[in-house]
Amino acid sequence: MLHAAGLVHEQSRSDRDKYIRLIKENLGGNIYNSNFDKDDTLDQNPYDYESIMQYGLRTFSINGKNTIEFLDKDLEFLAGTAAGEGISFYDIKDVIVNYQCAAHCKDPPACINGGFINHDCVCYCPRGYTGKTCETVITDNDCGGMVDVPPGDDVFVISPGYPAPYALGKICRWGVTV
Template sequence: MWKMKSKQYHLSGDNQLTMPLACVSVLLLLAACQAQPLSEPHTGEEQLLEDEDTVDISTRILSSNNQSDTFLLEGDLRNAMKCWYNSCLWPKSSDGLVYIPYIVNSEFNSYETRVISSALSSFHGPTCIRFVPRQTQNDYISVENQSGCFSALGRQGGRQVLSLNRGGCVYAGIVEHEFNHALGFQHEQTRSDRDQYVRINWANMDPTMAYNFYKSDTNNLNTPYDYGSIMHYGRTAFSNNGRETITPLSSSPVDIGQRQALSSWDIKRINMLYSC
């Protein structure tokens, strides 16, 4: 059998440390494997999960869109024309469902793609909307990693860009918000009858941003104003001093700017607009 001789390593003073060289190597290797950094950076997935419920939709969208080079109405709309004679609605199939083709750009990683897919599936149960991977359809939504979170209003024809910037837009609530624009829905606080339900505090915003709060000639589908809509911006949207730009006039406390999911009225309106 082979025998390994020991070498002596002298410390200062009278102490001596005797250890086989092979053991020294093994111990150093174990120490390197077991060593942990004092703080580990978040992975993208952990950060998304941690941040999901900390910021309202409008704050996140507007923060992401601050550096956008695209002209946007109301913060995240590429157009805000009224849909005449339902011209911007997606067509209904003979089986009563509305199939909307989409593609997701390859820049998104597998987790981000799952977030998008999961958010789109939330439309499938309670409505007749079905977002499906594009095959050869001419009209489709192209989900891209552009500068900000934005969408066109309704079906535009051809390739239709819907941006979800990877740095701040890939959250379930934002995905639902932007795709609801693509279905043809505008922001709740720009409804034609909004002045009965919210007060717009013009003094708390930059005058150059005031156009984002102009009322629109909306099709309200004879439904009540919905403070809980995923299409409603938060209290400080476009604020230049941290104070409220949107104040609910409800007699009881209400939250606006929720970021969790489509509200019950959001779902009912989709079903009404598309005759589900």
């Protein structure tokens, strides 16, 4: 569906070499040429590791080994995670912006924290934020919150209750302002 909307695979972005490395020896035949070529892209959003348009790490592998490696190994767990949940925040943003779905909006709110105006003329907030302008971090009493870091200072954040374990599936979000 997103191909029909004009989106290309994330690993085909023109700036992909800043974020991933292709392991060509694990790809078979002409698959590299047809599926991993770079496209001339605008890349207005950060590289979206969670995109449904991001291949899995072993896609098209001829030997069961990775064909894609994230340069930041700590992010590899995100590879294509939106595939199980639908399209990602930046997939949605790409479609809304590319098709100017919010162009009709008169006096839209000024979204913050990466939010953008959607086709209903309201802020569409990234995961973890809510509010009219995406100003509020979604937290709960067990963990997460807001941290203000004065310029030039270092701050060490410890979740409440640490090192005791949290419930399985618990999501702790921290908003950091500098």
